[in-house]
Amino acid sequence: MSNNPKKQVQLSHGGGGKEMNALIHKLFFKAFDNEILSSEEDAAALNLNGPTAFTTDSFTVAPLFFSGGNIGKLAVAGTVNDLAMMAAKPEYLSCSFIIEEGFAIDDLKTIVESMASELAKSGAKVVCGDTKVVPRGCADGIFINTSGVGEIQKQGISVKNIQPGDAIIVSRDIGRHGATILMAREGLTLDSELTSDCATLWPMVESLLNADIPVHAMRDATRGGLAAVLNEWANASDVGITVQESQLPIADEVKGLCELYGFEAFDLANEGTFIIALPKEHAEQALNLIQAHEDGKNAAIVGEVTEAHNGKVILKTPWGSSRYIDLPQGELLPRIC
Amino acid sequence: MSNNPKKQVQLSHGGGGKEMNALIHKLFFKAFDNEILSSEEDAAALNLNGPTAFTTDSFTVAPLFFSGGNIGKLAVAGTVNDLAMMAAKPEYLSCSFIIEEGFAIDDLKTIVESMASELAKSGAKVVCGDTKVVPRGCADGIFINTSGVGEIQKQGISVKNIQPGDAIIVSRDIGRHGATILMAREGLTLDSELTSDCATLWPMVESLLNADIPVHAMRDATRGGLAAVLNEWANASDVGITVQESQLPIADEVKGLCELYGFEAFDLANEGTFIIALPKEHAEQALNLIQAHEDGKNAAIVGEVTEAHNGKVILKTPWGSSRYIDLPQGELLPRIC
CATH class of the missing domain: 3.90.650.10 (PurM-like C-terminal domain)
Structure with missing residues (x-):
């Protein structure tokens, strides 16, 4: 981790004020760029029609960076895959960060950029989010929750539907x-x-x-x-x-x-x-x-x-x-x- | 916290095997009882029609129990309120726990039961979830993410819509x-x-x-x-x-x-x-x-x-x-x- 506080996530980045606004705009909105997200309402307004899958996963992997991926890539792939397994096209994701005070902004950037490139593989979009910062020692680096919704393309695929043969x-x-x-x-x-x-x-x-x-x-x-x-x-x-x-x-x-x-x-x-x-x-x-x-x-x-x-x-x-x-x-x- | 390991959350409660199944069935499914949740698919299958709000929030409040509420009540009210602020009826919530190893099962039960009673106030249901357990010292007790979706009852309410007068x-x-x-x-x-x-x-x-x-x-x-x-x-x-x-x-x-x-x-x-x-x-x-x-x-x-x-x-x-x-x-x- 960098020792320069300007290069680290501070408690104020989760405080709901100026610093949080800056982090959200400069990092998250830039990486996840889309109109629904940047409308900045309390919730994203979607237009959904018919059978829709809804899923959630929190990611706590350690180490955060591993051969073939990192927690960001995993957080997108994991939720997108849960939708895909319901034969649902991954469309909209939420993204919520719990970040430990002092976490390197550069690492956060790498993670968020990995999320953006993994999103491109299914065409899903991050349309709403949340950022919490907890004091040093209260979390281990970063945890990410993603939830997702998507239209079910084919119904009836189910754990209860398996047949002998x-x-x-x-x-x-x-x-x-x-x-x-x-x-x-x-x-x-x-x-x-x-x-x-x-x-x-x-x-x-x-x-x-x-x-x-x-x-x-x-x-x-x-x-x-x-x-x-x-x-x-x-x-x-x-x-x-x-x-x-x-x-x-x-x-x-x-x-x-x-x-x-x-x-x-x-x-x-x-x-x-x-x-x-x-x-x-x-x-x-x-x-x-x-x-x-x-x-x-x-x-x-x-x-x-x-x-x-x-x-x-x-x-x-x-x-x-x-x-x-x-x-x-x-x-x-x-x-x- | 209790010193009896049977009364504490263990790492195995987040391992995807027998112990996790038991925790999910005895505690979460019982408190949040509904058909969509208990179908146990990779994602909840919903039927949504038209304009829908989608929101997420992670809760890290300390202390976990405070005068007038606890992290569970907060996690439900917070997400339900974000939907309500979009004039959306709170309908479906996801619920994802990050729990520190050793967390008292009794406290978890109190938190989950508070969530269930707060859900009753809007009629929203928890339809999908996730449980992660991290080793001692890697989180501070429990963090809860809830995401929610609900039908927008009235469009056009927006931060951009305020008029002089x-x-x-x-x-x-x-x-x-x-x-x-x-x-x-x-x-x-x-x-x-x-x-x-x-x-x-x-x-x-x-x-x-x-x-x-x-x-x-x-x-x-x-x-x-x-x-x-x-x-x-x-x-x-x-x-x-x-x-x-x-x-x-x-x-x-x-x-x-x-x-x-x-x-x-x-x-x-x-x-x-x-x-x-x-x-x-x-x-x-x-x-x-x-x-x-x-x-x-x-x-x-x-x-x-x-x-x-x-x-x-x-x-x-x-x-x-x-x-x-x-x-x-x-x-x-x-x-x-």
Whole structure:
């Protein structure tokens, strides 16, 4: 952090007076430039018609900057992805900062600019916001909340809609975000190119919607990883899910870290990886559509939905044995997102 | 805080696994009980038609519990009021918690239950949420973000819509929230009944809308107080605003604290006090409608909008002198909301 108070966020930047006005205009309005935001009313005035998705997420990731992203990119991608998973076009985001006194203005600028470039990937706009500054020691750097609304393009996609016989597709190799944060946290350098998967998923989802793929369920595998999503699905739809271990795409660096720490890649968080359940006969077409995107080139069909073992997720090993994948317990990595 | 770990929030409560599921179901779903929330999709599915207001606020108030409210009541009233100020009926809220490891579950329960009772005052529902837990020392107890959406009942109310000749009404005595927090922060007891004005403003706003009062601008005077709102208005509408000091309703306890600390009541934050600008001929009717509500019984016409002195707010003293009220500078009280 800079020692020059002019280059640091001050308590007065959150006070509702002159300094806050200056910060908002010079930094936020400039980066997020749009008419709704700059109207400066108490709330943004939108025009929405019909089924609309609404979601929220607070981001507390540590470290704030990591290989492949930072808290700002994550805060946009995370909320945009929650909308995308409801087949909703990401349209309007709110953005609320809790900043620790003394936080470097340059870092804030970098974070806000990352948010602006990530917004461009889906076309969503930040239309309202809030800034709070808390005294030194009352927060750890910066926390960001984003909430989002967007028009639902296709209804009926739901965790409760999964059918026996459905195929399960994962959009890329799993566990990258969790492994990247772990590496950063432990100060590991490894001779590796490991980066977080942190990304906006809307372009891939839009391809699936445009091709009228009859997706039954769709969810991004964030905290709790693939294991949490599949367990939720098995429960909510009262079905069994079988996963072929040999089909799970996992990068070598992630495998290595998992061996070192005794983790399973399917328990690790992702921030740009989604899972879909859909009728088997549409699986190849969906796979091709996902693989056509750079972020989806490692996508794979990893399992299927069964009538047996309902409520359970079963992992079949390449040696013919099988075991349950449980909902993760305890806390692998605090402040992963 | 309790020393029994079972009675404290643990890092695992934010991990996306079993413990988080239990917390969400036993505490949040129970208090905020509604079908949209309990559908547990990635985002809430709403049906919105036409002009919709969207707003966000993060709450970091210290202390968390204060005379007349707590951070939970504040988090609901704050966002509901931002919607109300756009003449939007508060309908759907998101709710996102950042909780410090070790936070007492009993306190969390009290906060969440306060949120539920405050929601009942406008009929708004919490339809989506998020929970993050950060390690001890990384946050100060709990921070809450709420975002909200609601249908705009009447368009055209805007900071840019104020006309010379308009009357300015304030809905109750000013400065109570700021004074209450100051008193708590300084450990003052005074022999006083001073409580925060923290409250949901929708019932009063609804009365004005139902009576078709032609409100030009409406805003709640939170951080920066009456001074910040009037300065914003004078700027945005390019008008002058004259306030009669003798007409400003201020409780004796607030006056006393202001004298003691050298503050001005019009710079202090409010959390259940709003200001309207409207054609003079409708001012008496509006005043009567506001005064019919318990929270509005001290409402008063405090000033008028002028063509002269545009961009400026002028305070006329009872002795005939006058001075400018500026946009507050610096930080009077950090973590006021």
